[in-house]
Amino acid sequence: MSATDVATTATGTAPRGARLALKEVALGHRGNVVLDGVDLTVGEGEVLTVVGPSGCGKSTLLRTLAGLLAPLGGTVEQDGFPVSGPDAARTLVFQDDALLPWRTVRANVELPLAIRGAARAARRRTADEWLERVGLAGHADKFPHQLSGGQRQRVQLARALAARPRAVLMDEPFGALDAQTRAEMQDLLVDVLAGTGATVVFVTHDVDEALFLGDRVALLGTAQVVPVPHPRDRGASYAGLRQQIINSL
Template structure:
């Protein structure tokens, strides 16, 4: 994924995104996660509230991606339960969108056609899905790039298109696996701000995996710490999504505690 070429002025944001479903509650109770021959996390107790942004941090190999894939319904729990709104989670669903670090756009489809894909799967009429796709592209600052193929735009633009595609399907939960990890610092900060603005109008629940503690403490209402094959703690974040609070004593203390818990 591109880095320096991703830095560009004019990331446009919106006061309200196109309408989307309300968020969903996700609950893990005594859950062991992983594959039958390779369990990764044991006895996980976690209650993710409707509409909250939960960030997840931990060292490489600690189970962050496994947690996301389990919430997406791709990996059934080996023991315990995963519920969505107090009903057992049964396999993948359009209600839970999964976003990866690699953009996974279809290279032969334009950005607009990529964003239209989940709408086509839902059998939205062609004219309506084109309008909705263009609205979402405008939300993420790509209105002028709708007809471009993915290889003709930067890495940051591809990630914005992937976000638009995920949200166009009106998911109730968005599961994000290091989505900004390959971007340069300036583009990454712009994507964080854009994500906050776009999500404001959706009500979606977000679980956001990152290696970056500062990113976790900026985005998250709470931060979950993983390590040693288990969920170590879940901490409330003071002043989430407020860049002026970076030096707040409570935020600084939480950052120190998170780093200490992770052994970094």
């Protein structure tokens, strides 16, 4: 089975990506405003990377988009409707893989499908298809402690996408990986997102990662959103844009 066949089988008809918008939003916790006056729109199926220094509110932004943290002011919308709480259409992916240690790799990927009430056979089929997609077909019966850090992140990615979310919110998921594994995961993410239709907001402190993955790069704490030319490239063609972003931050 080819990678394209696996993606088609695992996702079926790709859902339409969510359109996310923040309008004059204040982010933070009561008594502690981290960012104020945030205006940002993420288009359907777009990969928006978000960069900024530590403590600037990147993780707070994701939790607000996920509906886990209410804005202190302004409005947060999905497809023109207010985000009032968590929703299965939006899923979070963390730097910590957050796998359940007592469940096998397959059972971890099946978890969101089980929560939705999918039949056992359908859950197993979808989980196995996504594990093949992320290169872990031979690891389904292992437990998380038997995997490397990069492999655990592959499981987390498979679990997130198996549920066919319309938006994937990623909080520095590759930050704890070594440089080679991180590059491999970046390539894998680009590959597995193809055909899913999902909108992605990817938070990182790494400008090179932001440029490689993003259709646009949002510079948190400024009003700047920088378009990234495609095709994706790790070479010198991004040097000028990279320096522009670093100077702005």
